[in-house]
Amino acid sequence: MFSFLDGINSWLSYINIEPKTKSRLYVILGFLGELYLIYISYRFLTNGVIVRGSLFLLVTIVLAYFLYLNAIYYFLNRNSKIDLTPKLYQLLHINPKSATDTPPTQYRNIPANGLFDDRETMPATLVSNPAQQAFINQLAIALENEQLLQKNYGGTTDRELTRQLKHGTTKTVSAIGKGVLIPYFSLENQPDSYQVRAGINAAQADVIGKIETVGLQSVTQLDRQRGKLYLAGAYLTGGKYKMLGRNGLMENNDDYHVELQVAYQQPSSSPMK
Numbered sequence: 001m002f003s004f005l006d007g008i009n010s011w012l013s014y015i016n017i018e019p020k021t022k023s024r025l026y027v028i029l030g031f032l033g034e035l036y037l038i039y040i041s042y043r044f045l046t047n048g049v050i051v052r053g054s055l056f057l058l059v060t061i062v063l064a065y066f067l068y069l070n071a072i073y074y075f076l077n078r079n080s081k082i083d084l085t086p087k088l089y090q091l092l093h094i095n096p097k098s099a100t101d102t103p104p105t106q107y108r109n110i111p112a113n114g115l116f117d118d119r120e121t122m123p124a125t126l127v128s129n130p131a132q133q134a135f136i137n138q139l140a141i142a143l144e145n146e147q148l149l150q151k152n153y154g155g156t157t158d159r160e161l162t163r164q165l166k167h168g169t170t171k172t173v174s175a176i177g178k179g180v181l182i183p184y185f186s187l188e189n190q191p192d193s194y195q196v197r198a199g200i201n202a203a204q205a206d207v208i209g210k211i212e213t214v215g216l217q218s219v220t221q222l223d224r225q226r227g228k229l230y231l232a233g234a235y236l237t238g239g240k241y242k243m244l245g246r247n248g249l250m251e252n253n254d255d256y257h258v259e260l261q262v263a264y265q266q267p268s269s270s271p272m273k
Helices: 002-013 019-046 050-076 085-092 130-145 158-167
Strands: 121-127 172-174 184-189 194-199 206-214 228-238 241-245 248-252 256-265
Touching: 019 050, 130 194, 130 206, 130 228, 130 256, 158 172, 158 241, 158 248, 184 228, 194 228, 194 256, 206 256
Parallel strands: none
Antiparallel strands: 121 206, 121 256, 172 241, 184 194, 194 206, 228 256, 241 248
16 A cells, blocks of 8 residues: 555656645545555554554554644645644744745856847857866865855755656756856957956956857857857856765766856847847
8 A cells, every 4th residue: 555655656756736736635645545554553453463553543643633734734725723833843943934935046147247138148168278177176166265156055955856866857966056157257359269267356367268169060160250259158067966876865076167158249130138
């Protein structure tokens, strides 16, 4: 019976259902589990296994109480008058999370270079030599010292990270999230290349590499006479990450990288919003 319920629970995790509806389904599954526990408790008691039957009966009563609270909350949209959880929170010094609270969003801030129309921007790949890569790694340390970078996986627990990796599309989760906006960055138009300079500020900035591709084409294919390239954003990614191993989560370290967003403006168009 429990294997059957666990199978249904796993099946529900693959379906994108509105949270309240999914909670109602879990309450129904809990009710089925309660019926099974009542049956087991009855069989133990009638067969003379008093101690074990009494323990099962006690667990059944406790779970039935919490099942009742969830049924009242998710089906009637109110709290029960005999809800003791606030007192438990107070006794255990727990600050309950409000239902309206949302998890911290790992968004990318607005770059200092201004706003660009997303329809006019595209990713660009950056190529760095060993010295420039070392500077990028040092830049990550500087951002962390300035509290602009946090390597805490967004406060997500290992249990939630495991669930994301099992049911998500990515094989790794970065400790710094989707990316950290670099405070200062600029594009230097050289005769044979586009170099990117970045840092904590303009005084401490250095060249971190050169652009190799823009979108799906090589940067050498861009017509410099008919258009101009703008650097719309520079985001620090990589570093410490977690992935699934044979015995659970594994944590590894990688070099930091810089993801670029660029805008290519032709005389008849404008990349600005």
